[in-house]
Amino acid sequence: MKEKKQFKIKNLPIILLSLMLALLYLSPFYIIILNAFKTKKELFQSTLALPLAWNFDNFVEAFDRLDYLKALRNSLFVVITSVIVIILFTSMAAWMLERTKSKASSFIFYLFISSMLIPFQAVMLPLVRVMGKLNLLNMGGIVFMYLGFGTSLSVFLYHGFLKGIPKELDEAAMIDGCNKFQTFWKIIFPLLKPISVTVAILNTVWIWNDFLLPSLVINKPDTQTIPLRTFFFFGEYTKQWHLALAGLILAIIPVIIFYAVAQKHIIKSITAGSIK
Structure with a gap:
């Protein structure tokens, strides 16, 4: 019992520090959620006080003025297409760079x-x-640009992960008659x-x-x-913080x-890997 009490006392500063950091981290979310339910007058009177009445009209008006469903569709198209393209191209690039041991592959990786x-x-x-000269200032062009900007970090992550996958799997697949394309996608x-x-x-x-990038590329x-x-x-003369x-x-x-x-999915994958 004494050991447990001593253990709790020793960990008390760490627990208190963790709670303070958690409160500091969550404070912006608290302010956003709290003020989203206030009227414009209440918001400017006090940003930390609870709203006099939880006003859902702000969400209804914001939903309408944002044209939320259309904006959501555009965001989903850009995000889903860009992420799929980034995963496909960077995983293949990282696999070839990790499996090909040469000065050229090392140079490209460090590039x-x-x-x-x-x-x-x-x-x-x-x-x-x-991109303007190529007539690519549109949603297709922004996906292409996101591929370029997202490639470096994604290749770095894939390259490090591939080091833990034995090369014998590649060799076994080749022996079984798989070409490089089949080896990558199936194994x-x-x-x-x-x-x-x-x-x-x-x-x-x-x-x-x-x-920033969509503001430069997407004009319609x-x-x-x-x-x-x-x-x-x-706006130039007014800011509707309650709606924003x-x-x-x-x-x-x-x-x-x-x-x-x-x-x-991350937890399931890690659990399955540990069992294997």
């Missing part, structure tokens, strides 16, 4: 890694100019499920929340994503659902 150091702001204007790619889910989560959150109102439509509440916060909550709900579902 991918070094590209992560280049900030988007340094290339955005030349990129938009070039290697199914084993990449845990890291593929991780790559999907990272890229989905990044692309879903991205505002019918093709705007949710972050672009949310900016509609911030309600719109932000509507915007993050799909990501939270996706993350919850994907998290289950």
